[in-house]
Amino acid sequence: MDELNSFLEPGMLVTHPDEPDWGIGQVQSNISGKVTVNFREEGKVVIDGGQIILIPVYNEN
Template sequence: MVEPGSRPELRTAIEPGQWVLHPDHQEWGLGQVQSAVGPRITVNFEHRGKVLINAALVDLQIQY
């Protein structure tokens, strides 16, 4: 049960090790998720390097 006035932690389906694409930056190539803590996702992209993504603002595309 969530206490009134408290914010439940944002959960995401993205987990370390998964491969993703950034919907607005396809030129970055595939990225591998390094860490996922709440809405903060660190991704290492092929052509951009490590980027910290706010999953509350960006809907990363999981590659299966």
């Protein structure tokens, strides 16, 4: 599953599929399957890319 998050780069916007209340987050880093995301409502969270597939947000509107 790590490969499914491998395209995420710093600056990209994502949501967490199991935590919709966290809102949209901005990817800070993606290193060795660990994705650090700064979510609007939750703050900075490190996601294990082997466990969770983040959902890209291409249009906020």
